[in-house]
Amino acid sequence: MHIRSTPILFAGLSSQQLMAAYVLIDDYGHGNGFFNKFNFFTGEDPTHGFVDYVSRNVAQGAGLLGERGDRVYMGVDYTNPAGSRGRRSVRLESKNTYEHGLVVIDLAHMPGSVCGTWPAFWALGTADWPFGGEIDIIEGVNDNSFNHMILHTSDGCTINDGGFTGNLRTSNCYIYAPGQNANAGCGIEATNPDSYGRGFNSLGGGIYATDLTSNGISIWFFPRGSELRVLGDNPNPANWGTPAAKFAGGSCDFESKFNGQRLIFDITFCGDWAGSVWGIGGCASRAGNCNDFVQDNPSAFTESYWLINSLKVYPG
Template structure:
């Protein structure tokens, strides 16, 4: 035992210069191995198989909009749900002139899989714009809202100049200040509890005009990343196309290298993440509630909100173009 120990020490001493010069290379190799082993792709929603893993919502709009959500068959027959050159398109009807007060056809889909955490990468080429539009990508449970939580990754109305990331929960969850984030919070909107007459939740606003709507589309789209780790919290990042981290494009995501997120709600005494967020489906609302609870209240265009809905040409650009949604889990 003594001989082996002494031999090992001598060997390390004799090879110290070699080890020292190789250390940066070895450490980088180890970091790469660790990083690549941290997250494994578990689900990919993209291309021709996108709709195989999605359910179409066709019930009455829960937020009271002038919108008629379509079944899968209806949406595809009308060309409102399709795949072109590998890009998924979810659109609002932009060809039918309606009587004022009539609902306009749109699409809302949700994943068949449910999640209790993960790393979600949303690669979006374009988001809906146009009068009365209220596009969103979010996740929530099929039952017990808001007690099982809601995570709004992308949300805003046509008047929004930046994206809004919002958490909705039952009682007992608060967004704490002082986190290292690039977004902004409002002191009067730190309570995530939703329900009754107050469904504001706890929002974080991205001040960058390229984070939402026309500004986002003009920048060529972008990528949103959501890390939902019950032991850490929920973080959301965003990049415009051209500045997306290489580890995301190579499908080897490393959140530790991304810097400060736009939004962060930490797990802790102020909000137990595992208690307030569970059993979520990913949801994409194409032109979510037209003239609804929020969009109607913020509409400032010509005429009334209902009159705007009746004009088909208002919705030529009201469509999602989605390159992919990829879900990673820790390995």
């Protein structure tokens, strides 16, 4: 799956420069200005979800995207039973791609902790997956309470434990790493119950900031009320303290494993992750399987939407 994109290259910067204060280059804005900077993916879900990704025109006509005040809204169909392909949703992929830099997203709301859902805000390389790398910044399934931050790469990329507040789940980023589930990647789970879904939304949201450098990738989470030091014209990660996740150390050439990252929003259903763990936890009592629940319960997904205050990208 290839999307034509315009690369914004931040190469040739030292690690010291990359950890200095950043200067804004790409403000995604809101309304049509926001949506004009993305392509709408309408193909079959690569993760085999029970989802019908629709075009921009269809999504706007169905009320799946738009504005709420100065905020960008992206959601799913919570009115009608799902069709044979799945529940209607959107998947947006940025036209610009990024090599290095700081990605800061301020969310008023993310998709809630809802059975059957698998929302994500992530970045994907333009090379054939996984050779361009994948960075999952916000991700979870079903009724999860804690955010999962994960890298997926080709062979030859591991990370060390330590230097972050989250819990290391897996340390080998290779999608077929021995001793790990297929496509587990290297994963760090947040320890803050307000980092994802229902808890995040109860606070009025918060900010995720992701720093992509030649030496590693770090992700910070700032709950609403603690975000002032992140916003502004010259954010400086060096002043932010310990990140929630830090993918570094180990044995990984980040320059070769991650390139041409495009930013992606999506909300899929069931599929390789949410569907495979349907029988674990409280969702199994809702229906015999994930697809049946998503098919027949549209009103369950009223909280399955993104509400974006801002999305900004800074070079080093």
